[in-house]
Amino acid sequence: MKKVVLYLNQFFGQIGGETEADYPPSISEGPVGPGLAIQTKLKDAQITHTIICGDNFMNTHTEEAIEKIAGLLEGIEMDLFLAGPAFMAGRYGVNCGVICKYVRETRHIPVITCMYEENPGVDMYKKDMYILKGGDSARTMRKDAAKMTELANKLLAGEELRGADAEGYFGRGILKQVFYEEKKPSARRAVEMLVKKLAGEPYQTELKIEQGERVPITPAITDMSKIKFALVTSGGIVPVENPDRIPSASATAWGKYDISSKDLFVGGKFKTVHAGYDPSYADANPNVVVPVDVVHDMVSQGKIGSLYPYLFSTTGNHTNGKEAVRMAREMAEQLLEAKVGAVLYTST
Amino acid sequence: MKLEIGNFNVKDIQFGPQTTFVDGILTVNKEEAISLLNPEKKLKNIDFKIVRPGENVRLLPVKDIVEPRFRPDGRSIFPGYIGLSEPCGDGMVYAMKGMAILTVGKYGGWMDGMVDMSGPASELTYVSKLKHLVIVAEDAHPFDSEFEKRVNDSAFRLATHLLAAYVGKTLKGQTPESVETYELEETAADLPKVAYVLHLMTNQGRDGYNHLLYGRDMMLMNPTLVHPNEILDGALVGDLLSCGSAKLITYDMQNNPVIKNLYQEHGKTIQFVGVILATQEANVDDKNMDANRVVQIAKLCKLDGAIVNIKGSGNVNVDFFNSICKLEDAGIKTVGLAPVNPGRDGMSQPMSVMDPKGDALVIGGSSTQIIELPAMETVIGDLESLVRDHYPGAWAIDPEHGPSLREDGSIIVDTHIIFEQDGCAGWSDKTVVEF
Numbered sequence: 162m163k164k165v166v167l168y169l170n171q172f173f174g175q176i177g178g179e180t181e182a183d184y185p186p187s188i189s190e191g192p193v194g195p196g197l198a199i200q201t202k203l204k205d206a207q208i209t210h211t212i213i214c215g216d217n218f219m220n221t222h223t224e225e226a227i228e229k230i231a232g233l234l235e236g237i238e239m240d241l242f243l244a245g246p247a248f249m250a251g252r253y254g255v256n257c258g259v260i261c262k263y264v265r266e267t268r269h270i271p272v273i274t275c276m277y278e279e280n281p282g283v284d285m286y287k288k289d290m291y292i293l294k295g296g297d298s299a300r301t302m303r304k305d306a307a308k309m310t311e312l313a314n315k316l317l318a319g320e321e322l323r324g325a326d327a328e329g330y331f332g333r334g335i336l337k338q339v340f341y342e343e344k345k346p347s348a349r350r351a352v353e354m355l356v357k358k359l360a361g362e363p364y365q366t367e368l369k370i371e372q373g374e375r376v377p378i379t380p381a382i383t384d385m386s387k388i389k390f391a392l393v394t395s396g397g398i399v400p401v402e403n404p405d406r407i408p409s410a411s412a413t414a415w416g417k418y419d420i421s422s423k424d425l426f427v428g429g430k431f432k433t434v435h436a437g438y439d440p441s442y443a444d445a446n447p448n449v450v451v452p453v454d455v456v457h458d459m460v461s462q463g464k465i466g467s468l469y470p471y472l473f474s475t476t477g478n479h480t481n482g483k484e485a486v487r488m489a490r491e492m493a494e495q496l497l498e499a500k501v502g503a504v505l506y507t508s509t
Numbered sequence: 510m511k512l513e514i515g516n517f518n519v520k521d522i523q524f525g526p527q528t529t530f531v532d533g534i535l536t537v538n539k540e541e542a543i544s545l546l547n548p549e550k551k552l553k554n555i556d557f558k559i560v561r562p563g564e565n566v567r568l569l570p571v572k573d574i575v576e577p578r579f580r581p582d583g584r585s586i587f588p589g590y591i592g593l594s595e596p597c598g599d600g601m602v603y604a605m606k607g608m609a610i611l612t613v614g615k616y617g618g619w620m621d622g623m624v625d626m627s628g629p630a631s632e633l634t635y636v637s638k639l640k641h642l643v644i645v646a647e648d649a650h651p652f653d654s655e656f657e658k659r660v661n662d663s664a665f666r667l668a669t670h671l672l673a674a675y676v677g678k679t680l681k682g683q684t685p686e687s688v689e690t691y692e693l694e695e696t697a698a699d700l701p702k703v704a705y706v707l708h709l710m711t712n713q714g715r716d717g718y719n720h721l722l723y724g725r726d727m728m729l730m731n732p733t734l735v736h737p738n739e740i741l742d743g744a745l746v747g748d749l750l751s752c753g754s755a756k757l758i759t760y761d762m763q764n765n766p767v768i769k770n771l772y773q774e775h776g777k778t779i780q781f782v783g784v785i786l787a788t789q790e791a792n793v794d795d796k797n798m799d800a801n802r803v804v805q806i807a808k809l810c811k812l813d814g815a816i817v818n819i820k821g822s823g824n825v826n827v828d829f830f831n832s833i834c835k836l837e838d839a840g841i842k843t844v845g846l847a848p849v850n851p852g853r854d855g856m857s858q859p860m861s862v863m864d865p866k867g868d869a870l871v872i873g874g875s876s877t878q879i880i881e882l883p884a885m886e887t888v889i890g891d892l893e894s895l896v897r898d899h900y901p902g903a904w905a906i907d908p909e910h911g912p913s914l915r916e917d918g919s920i921i922v923d924t925h926i927i928f929e930q931d932g933c934a935g936w937s938d939k940t941v942v943e944f
Binding site: 322323324325326327332333334335336337338339340341344345346347348349350351352354355356358359360364366367368370371372406408409410411413414434436437438439478479481482483484 | 618619701703713714715752765766767769770771773774778779791813814815816822823824842843844846849850851852853854855856857858859863864865867868869870871872873874875876877878899900901904905906907908923924925932934935936937938939940941942943944
């Protein structure tokens with residue numbers, strides 16, 4: 162028998178209304194309120210405990226509330242954690258998110274809550290947990306509780322989910338490959354979609370694209386002669402023995418290489434491992450990807466203050482955006498520490 | 510222009526003293542075939558294997574796949590490439606169905622992939638569902654650079670096509686089991702006019718890597734208009750670039766699912782006008798010029814709609830969205846067909862460039878899905894290539910997953926490596942869903 166713990170606010174926990182909103186966390190055995198409906202449909206699982214906490218208490222004394230709840234949960238085993246449903250109740254929704262996130266991060270078990278799409282808890286926590294799409298008031302209690310039970314049963318049974326829309330929760334921003342319904346080939350889907358689009362009929366794109374964020378361009382540097390200048394590349398330029406084993410694609414690591422002299426940076430000493438372009442030119446002369454020679458010359462001519470003596474290098478080929486941001490942060494930290502004033506970033 | 514494809518179902522493949530096709534059984538004389546497929550002597554240690562769906566076999570690095578064919582009137586099945594440059598797309602061509610010629614090498618490069626004939630990876634590509642006459646070979650001479658060794662597959666490509674023609678000749682004088690007919694007949698004038706904007710690999714600035722049109726490397730080509738039958742009939746030969754998952758090889762041209770589906774709707778819901786061969790370029794200015802050419806051709810054809818594919822991923826996302834956006838700006842409705850790379854956790858931006866004007870996209874799959882696969886009893890090719898040669902989808906070290914190849918022969922890779930898994934050609938029965 163799997164064990165489930167439920168979180169409710171003071172109202173659904175049957176402590177009282179708004180006057181009891183400062184009610185501190187308590188725990189009782191078995192299901193309470195909505196938990197009774199959930200319990201009847203749970204398969205091979207039982208709600209062993211219910212945590213109840215006033216909305217104001219959680220909202221205004223969040224750390225204390227979490228600490229108290231942590232204490233109450235000490236020694237209690239659980240396989241899954243439920244909170245709500247919270248409908249359109251703003252404080253309650255956010256509180257469900259707070260406690261679910263805490264439980265997920267400390268217990269590493271699945272957590273489920275449920276609320277209305279306009280509840281502020283949705284945008285704050287949808288990437289962290291399953292938030293089922295619920296109704297806007299307690300009138301949909303029965304439906305919402307049923308949704309929570311259904312997803313709980315699937316997760317407890319280790320069943321494979323079919324995706325956010327199909328399961329009725331808000332997307333967590335995780336794209337996964339799945340087989341299409343009835344394994345319909347993509348060419349067929351494309352032709353059917355085009356016929357609908359041409360006829361002005363509704364169709365559903367398989368990838369929604371929203372207007373992306375643009376990084377603002379920084380103002381130009383007016384005087385380069387006092388600037389410490391650095392070179393960074395995603396063109397995969399590494400010493401020929403590739404000491405950091407930078408991969409040819411999907412990089413998760415970057416390297417730091419000595420370029421303090423022009424003579425170090427020549428074909429035969431450096432090469433590219435990038436698998437997205439013809440490397441023969443860069444292998445013969447790595448300066449075509451990272452202009453170390455030109456920058457050294459400009460330093461001796463006094464046009465550039467100085468050259469930071471290390472090249473930071475990785476492969477941009479198929480590199481995951483999140484990894485790229487992490488690597489860029491790591492690089493930026495070292496560049497800032499070295500008081501670098503400008504970076505020339507070259508790709509391929 | 511009417512093309513008829515006469516189909517012969519291949520029930521099994523075997524080796525024997527004479528190369529024949531009798532009662533659905535293809536028998537191949539190994540020695541004779543080997544002597545014909547290596548005219549430039551760029552390959553060595555050539556051997557053949559036979560593999561069938563469901564067998565406990567892993568093939569890697571896989572280089573190319575071609576369907577064996579024969580043209581009763583004597584024209585070449587790949588005009589301009591292996592044979593004289595003659596028009597194609599009309600008349601009768603015979604095709605061996607249910608099988609292909611598949612080539613496996615020793616060194617893996619960025620264009621190579623892997624095929625499992627059973628197990629979870631065999632669910633991800635149509636290639637696992639075909640019987641294969643497999644060429645196993647190595648480069649004969651050390652190439653002039655590490656680059657050449659890693660990526661120059663042109664000798665493998667030639668061998669695959671020559672063997673397809675050699676095997677196809679056994680169909681001479683036989684009667685096909687079924688005949689498919691492709692002809693763009695006149696339709697009701699009010700049906701919307703539609704074309705297939707087929708992006709090809711053209712951005713490698715030297716010979717031997719890009720798609721071939723009538724045998725000619727497409728590297729400096731401008732977008733052009735062709736009849737869909739030319740593509741079904743060997744005018745286009747597959748490229749030797751971009752990862753295994755995002756291929757657009759000769760087999761995909763011979764059996765192109767987008768063309769076949771557009772034909773199905775021709776005269777019913779659309780008028781299928783033709784195929785615009787679109788290029789993918791290295792420089793921004795060239796990328797813009799090419800998309801402008803695509804739009805000009807589309808306007809001349811008075812198109813109402815287009816299906817736009819991508820070939821590969823990365824910088825070619827620019828070419829893909831350029832075509833989509835400029836066509837939409839010209840009032841031509843588009844549907845895009847592409848794979849995505851949302852990263853191992855599925856949370857990264859799925860394409861390197863994206864534009865909301867691409868409001869109708871069909872996604873063939875994710876190339877960055879991690880998969881663990883069991884060891885196979887038989888490996889054809891070189892399993893070590895997984896950790897030695899770094900082709901997309903495999904790695905020598907990884908802080909989280911360790912090396913792609915484990916001591917017990919099981920592997921951990923990402924879907925980049927599964928040959929034809931995304932289906933830039935339109936085969937894919939997969940999509941991506943937000944979780």
